[in-house]
Amino acid sequence: MKLQINLKRIIDNSYIISIGAKLTGVAKELATRNEFSKYFIITDSNVKPLYGDNFYKALRLSRNKVYLLSVPAGEKSKTRKTKEQLENKLLKLKADRNSLIIALGGGMVGDLVGFVAATLLRGIPFIQIPTSLLSQVDSSIGGKVAVDHPLGKNLIGAFYQPKKVYIDITTLKTLPRREFRNGMAEVIKYAAILDSKLFSYLEKSHSMIINHSSQNILHPSSFIHLIHRCCELKKMIVEKDERETGLRQILNFGHTIGHAVESLSGYKLSHGEAVSIGMAIEANISTALGMLKQSEVERLIQLLRLYELPTEIPSRMNSNKIIELTYHDKKIQKGNVRYTLLEKIGNAVPRISVPKNILQRSLSK
Ligand SMILES: NC(=O)c1ccc[n+]([C@@H]2O[C@H](COP(=O)([O-])OP(=O)(O)OC[C@H]3O[C@@H](n4cnc5c(N)ncnc54)[C@H](O)[C@@H]3O)[C@@H](O)[C@H]2O)c1
Numbered sequence: 001m002k003l004q005i006n007l008k009r010i011i012d013n014s015y016i017i018s019i020g021a022k023l024t025g026v027a028k029e030l031a032t033r034n035e036f037s038k039y040f041i042i043t044d045s046n047v048k049p050l051y052g053d054n055f056y057k058a059l060r061l062s063r064n065k066v067y068l069l070s071v072p073a074g075e076k077s078k079t080r081k082t083k084e085q086l087e088n089k090l091l092k093l094k095a096d097r098n099s100l101i102i103a104l105g106g107g108m109v110g111d112l113v114g115f116v117a118a119t120l121l122r123g124i125p126f127i128q129i130p131t132s133l134l135s136q137v138d139s140s141i142g143g144k145v146a147v148d149h150p151l152g153k154n155l156i157g158a159f160y161q162p163k164k165v166y167i168d169i170t171t172l173k174t175l176p177r178r179e180f181r182n183g184m185a186e187v188i189k190y191a192a193i194l195d196s197k198l199f200s201y202l203e204k205s206h207s208m209i210i211n212h213s214s215q216n217i218l219h220p221s222s223f224i225h226l227i228h229r230c231c232e233l234k235k236m237i238v239e240k241d242e243r244e245t246g247l248r249q250i251l252n253f254g255h256t257i258g259h260a261v262e263s264l265s266g267y268k269l270s271h272g273e274a275v276s277i278g279m280a281i282e283a284n285i286s287t288a289l290g291m292l293k294q295s296e297v298e299r300l301i302q303l304l305r306l307y308e309l310p311t312e313i314p315s316r317m318n319s320n321k322i323i324e325l326t327y328h329d330k331k332i333q334k335g336n337v338r339y340t341l342l343e344k345i346g347n348a349v350p351r352i353s354v355p356k357n358i359l360q361r362s363l364s365k
Pocket residue numbers: 044045046047050073074075078105106107108109111131132133134135138139140141142143144145153154171172173174175176179182
């Protein structure tokens with residue numbers, strides 16, 4: 001005998017990204033939401049004193065049940081252990097499905113807290129308030145949430161969309177310069193794969209953009225434009241391919257080589273630095289395959305350098321080891337390493353197999 005369980009349904013996971021929001025305004029808006037009985041703000045030890053404490057106070061002005069939890073800053077907190085600790089605290093504080101979880105911080109907080117929200121009581125509503133450039137243009141959008149495992153990054157996770165994303169660009173004022181550059185690598189990636197106009201804008205405006213952190217000057221309108229465009233590009237991709245079965249793979253440009261280089265460096269290279277090197281190499285691979293003009297590779301490399309990002313493999317790294325490591329990437333299917341490559345600035349093609357000799361040649365250039 002057989003029974004069919006019919007579960008076909010239309011799921012509406014739509015949500016708003018509000019760019020230019022102010023944290024105090026966000027607290028006021030959230031306080032009016034009567035559907036939430038409790039608020040759990042979860043942040044990290046760097047962001048807590050900068051924004052967490054004030055955000056908590058602002059929400060507490062009008063709501064009683066507000067809790068502020070913090071985890072140590074850094075990727076080392078993105079683990080099952082920290083997730084368990086947060087779950088224990090949330091359950092003790094009687095979090096329920098009428099609670100709202102607020103992820104306040106960079107991508108580490110967003111990924112970890114989003115995953116906590118996804119599994120606690122089979123799903124609690126959560127919102128993202130990304131405070132790093134990388135999280136504002138990339139990780140807070142798209143619903144990928146995860147923790148790391150000793151065998152690799154983001155190996156345990158889910159797709160779980162936030163109810164809303166609030167981006168307060170003024171938080172970038174306190175972002176350390178290296179973290180800013182990290183985010184710029186992903187911004188340059190968007191431009192390289194999808195938007196030649198954005199690419200030219202980044203070329204033209206580099207001194208204004210790069211100097212913001214050293215001089216503590218933020219040009220809000222330009223940053224809103226920049227972040228808005230990146231969010232729009234990511235939105236476009238995620239809407240077409242929420243679960244990364246096709247188109248979303250173009251976001252992996254620079255990441256196949258990038259992940260390998262990041263891991264071989266023992267994570268001394270930051271993600272953005274590794275992806276920058278990855279983009280330079282993968283652009284060279286595109287040229288070696290006859291897809292991309294040499295002058296376009298040079299343009300990309302020059303832009304990365306303008307933003308103080310590395311474009312060469314550290315000399316101590318062995319190129320065969322890098323190639324070997326690309327086979328361990330979790331996105332590899334049937335042992336086939338597929339690359340997203342460039343046709344020209346602003347145009348990428350996903351899922352291209354690259355012969356080993358071309359890889360070796362491009363890596364030792
Ligand atoms: N889910 C996705 O789609 C996706 C996409 C890309 C990256 N990620 C993940 O995102 C993480 C990286 O994100 P990240 O670079 O934001 O890392 P992060 O969250 O570790 O933040 C970087 C550092 O900046 C600090 N910081 C954050 N905001 C600050 C501010 N306004 N002022 C001062 N300091 C601030 C943090 O405390 C931390 O020390 C990785 O775990 C990566 O796997 C996820």
